[in-house]
Amino acid sequence: xxxxxxxxxxxxxxxxxxxxxxxxxxxxxxxxxxxxxxxxxxxxxxxxxxxxxxxxxxxxxxxxxxxxxxxxxxxxxxxxxxxxxxxxxxxxxxxxxxxxxxxxxxxxxxxxxxxxxxxxxxxxxxxxxxxxxxxxxxxxxxxxxxxxxxxxxxxxxxxxxxxxxxxxxxxxxxxxxxxxxxxxxx
Numbered sequence: 001x002x003x004x005x006x007x008x009x010x011x012x013x014x015x016x017x018x019x020x021x022x023x024x025x026x027x028x029x030x031x032x033x034x035x036x037x038x039x040x041x042x043x044x045x046x047x048x049x050x051x052x053x054x055x056x057x058x059x060x061x062x063x064x065x066x067x068x069x070x071x072x073x074x075x076x077x078x079x080x081x082x083x084x085x086x087x088x089x090x091x092x093x094x095x096x097x098x099x100x101x102x103x104x105x106x107x108x109x110x111x112x113x114x115x116x117x118x119x120x121x122x123x124x125x126x127x128x129x130x131x132x133x134x135x136x137x138x139x140x141x142x143x144x145x146x147x148x149x150x151x152x153x154x155x156x157x158x159x160x161x162x163x164x165x166x167x168x169x170x171x172x173x174x175x176x177x178x179x180x181x182x183x184x185x186x
Contacts, residue, residue: 003077004141005157008069012152017125020062020176024090027052032091034104047101048167054088056178062088066121066154070180073119073156080118080158085178093134093168093175100167103139106159106179117159117179124153124175131171138163 012020032049033042056063063085074080093099106120122136128149136155137143139162148155157163159179 004161005138005144005155006073006077007144007148008073008154008156009147010150010152011069011154012065012123014151016065017123017152020090020123021125021174023059023062024052024054024176027054027090032101045102046104048093048097049099049101050092050094052090054090056085056088059088066123066178067180069154070119070121070156074180077156078119078158080182082118082180082182083115084180085121086115086181087178089177091175091177093131093165093173095131095133095168095170095172098167098169099134099165099173101165103162103164105162114184115181116184118182118185119180120157120159120161120163121178121180122148122155122175123177124148124151124155126172126174127151131173132169133166134168134173135166136163137166 029050029052031042032047032051034047035041067084070082074082107117136148141161144155
């Protein structure tokens with residue numbers, strides 16, 4: 001790997017961010033969970049946020065837009081065997097509830113599925129002035145810091161990296177998250 005993560009500052013326009021937020025409102029709100037399959041559960045000590053799931057087959061233009069950046073980053077930095085996203089998650093972290101997501105990684109460690117999450121993608125949909133707190137951090141490598149704060153910025157990183165979103169203390173932070181899958185790690 002050349003870089004452990006990559007940020008595309010202002011990858012999406014402000015209009016695209018507004019359009020994603022508007023599209024997300026058409027999908028039902030769910031309480032965010034942690035874990036996979038049988039271990040999937042609500043754990044507000046670890047994660048406090050709400051999510052909406054956008055089916056990729058209903059959002060082909062969005063998937064195509066994201067995958068343009070992913071393919072470029074993968075070719076330049078990661079070289080993983082990837083295919084496409086299976087899920088797209090719109091996330092809201094509310095300051096009134098100290099919305100957060102503590103240390104976690106995005107991979108399933110014990111799965112019999114024929115695919116694995118390879119790359120995680122996070123898109124900043126909110127203006128930085130719309131909320132306080134909510135910084136994105138990695139546990140063992142340098143943080144993207146302010147380079148990932150502009151609205152429309154896209155962060156791409158290996159799904160096995162441990163990361164978190166610090167509590168939002170005021171306002172609301174909106175983000176879009178997806179995981180690019182591929183054949184099982186070898």
